[in-house]
Amino acid sequence: GEASGPSVKTTVPGPKSRQMIADLDKIQFAGSVFYFTDYKNSLGNYVVDADGNSILDVFSQISSLPLGYNHPDMHKVVQDPDNQIAFINRPALGIFPAQGWPEKLTNSLLSVAPKGHTQVNTMACGSCSNENAFKAAFMWYRNKQRGGASISDEENSSCLVNRAPGSTPFTIMSFKGSFHGQTLGCLTTTHSRSIFKLDFPALDWPIASFPRYKYPLEDHVKENEAEDRRCLAEVEEQFEIYNKAGKFVAGVVVEPIQAEGGDVHASPEFFQQLQRIIKKNGAALILDEVQTGGGATGKYWCHEHFNLPDPADFVTFSKKMLTGGFYSLPEFRPQQGLKIFNTWMGDPSKVLLLEKVVQVVKRDNLLKLVELSGKKLMDGLKDLSNRFPQHMKNNVRGIGTFCAFDLTSPQKRDEAFFRLQQHGVQSGPCGEQTIRLRPFLVFQPKHADIFLDVLEKVLKEI
């Protein structure tokens, strides 16, 4: 069974991990590795590292593994000989899908689709999911511009050499502090940290401010409403500037919670207003739920907490969904083949795993568990922030178990992160001085207690 608590015998990383990091570094730059992992002996919420340390994992492989390590139902999927066929015969899915594929999509992705979404395309990671949602928005925007006119020869020939009119001057608006991936198109819309962007070329696309609230929220209602208005005015302004310059804004991409950027939350009202402004400007709302999607907020999609007046135009996903891809409303459906396309177009074996994840989430009532464990986490974090104001800022924030808190300085964050690790808790740093929690969907209130105990110990030490 699962460990009853963390058990750490060496420093983390220990000597075995350090040797393996040195070995890997001969093959590739290995500076981002925390430690090597013994996946065979990892179970549930506990990861075991190469030195035999058993660590409570509240980071879940950057929020990507939904049900914890070696979940018995996941083992069943890969043990089934019929499923094994999908694991070893990966198709060019856009051309030769397996019989039964529409049913698989219906039982997995469509069974948890956001409201109004009947269309879904699979991709293989968050970046190609966003890049292809951008492309679908560009096609839709251009088709509106054409107004039914047919495609000219000049369009077809000019696009081959990256020239107008075939290549468009269209843009995607993004927000300061955002993260949408690290391919060059996505990277143009990413603004969370310079390490991701330095030295690389970027497109000239509009950028607006994302709200930065004062906490506690209840004491700063007026200021935070003004902050919403300031940011929304920037969105309007960017639309005006770029549309006037002929660099038409075809879409706005936004995270429901800016995760890499430091778990920055904005109000439902902000998103409601944002949707209205986008519609007014004839652009598409692209919600990037790569990190927020998949259940960690207590709903499958974080934006379901926002009561948007209309469904989002695109919702992109990856990570906990195991496959990348995007949902879209019918009007954004590509009308030509090969444009939203690549060799693999995702991976059916991942969708088999997802189908089971969706069943388990339902069977075991895991979204309810997320709500319970999330409440426990939030209450405990707020209590600690009150008791240790010299270390923790008063801005604990979260929905479900998608929680975060700030230390009072970047140095203190780094120290708290390191000490949590040494005491057997794997958390995730993000932003300037934030620690984010991204536990598995099987994270229980008892795990929250263990985490809070260790954090309290760390706060007493520093």
Place this chain on the structure above:
Amino acid sequence: GEASGPSVKTTVPGPKSRQMIADLDKIQFAGSVFYFTDYKNSLGNYVVDADGNSILDVFSQISSLPLGYNHPDMHKVVQDPDNQIAFINRPALGIFPAQGWPEKLTNSLLSVAPKGHTQVNTMACGSCSNENAFKAAFMWYRNKQRGGASISDEENSSCLVNRAPGSTPFTIMSFKGSFHGQTLGCLTTTHSRSIFKLDFPALDWPIASFPRYKYPLEDHVKENEAEDRRCLAEVEEQFEIYNKAGKFVAGVVVEPIQAEGGDVHASPEFFQQLQRIIKKNGAALILDEVQTGGGATGKYWCHEHFNLPDPADFVTFSKKMLTGGFYSLPEFRPQQGLKIFNTWMGDPSKVLLLEKVVQVVKRDNLLKLVELSGKKLMDGLKDLSNRFPQHMKNNVRGIGTFCAFDLTSPQKRDEAFFRLQQHGVQSGPCGEQTIRLRPFLVFQPKHADIFLDVLEKVLKEI
């Protein structure tokens, strides 16, 4: 055992596939689907479709499945309980790799690395492989420019909003007719067909001509040498124009054989000269072996046929290698974490499969088989092109089983492609009027005979 020949009972696609295409089309645009596939009953070189037709597959899932359907050694990999751990616990590989990971890389990717390549990074598809090779070239170029100076605050802050000096004006040169993927960075370097590019924005990056030879080669030596010189002069010219404008060319990306563009071959001398020009201009040579790599040319890497004076700076791969990624020379190794990065950084379960593929290729002498079967294919195709000059152009070309031929018109290509399918042969269209062959590495001379017989039948019919 494997089928002894094609067996077709319905039109292809048959009624069951057509029903499934209609079902899928409710969920996503399904216009690129050829037919639905029964992967359980497919074996070796034969794919079975949803209507029970058994089809000789010389397209191999757009050249991506190396050993044919349901290869017994692939089944063994996924049946092994120790391996199943990797299939269900996908890590954030750049942070928490599994113990033993360096050995896995050594036994798989590094065991077949191109000459001089000791460094390899895994990615998840051809597009992120190319995008990240571009990024590594940009970092390397910028570091040379900096000449050891440290990174300024202005660089760090300006890149966050896509501005100079942190965001660079650097470019990657590409060739007319090329295909390097469909994310926006890759797409800027793709020029094979307008369908891929129309309506999307592109960066202003240099483009040069790729040689278009007259066939038969032996009768046009002088003209083709002049064609090489013309294209190389364009490369030099583009370097001059872009470098002078401050849009420094950090790398040149090129396929050893332009595949999507119609299997366009250039001479070893062209690539040797190209490498010299790139070096002279202080840029990096990025060989995109996504389609050409993995053994189909009789060597693991097509450019090993070119006798380049020096190793290529980058070699990118995906498809038959089952994992994406790129090899690079040590000097192009990224020196900071998180820049060549994403959540998954590839997929260890694919590397387990690749490790076995590499063993099987060696054990069963498959590169030798490719050479034998390729010779049989080429001889047969040349013979047919002599006997059916009214249908086939005299430009049969190929290395190993990586073969192609042109029909005398686009319409005839479409008809030949369609009729091949109706007679139970799945080939691949590319370029304007080309049919390409991308058989599995287990394609034997007897399969070449069957293919040639069917092609002859088709040429007699049209």
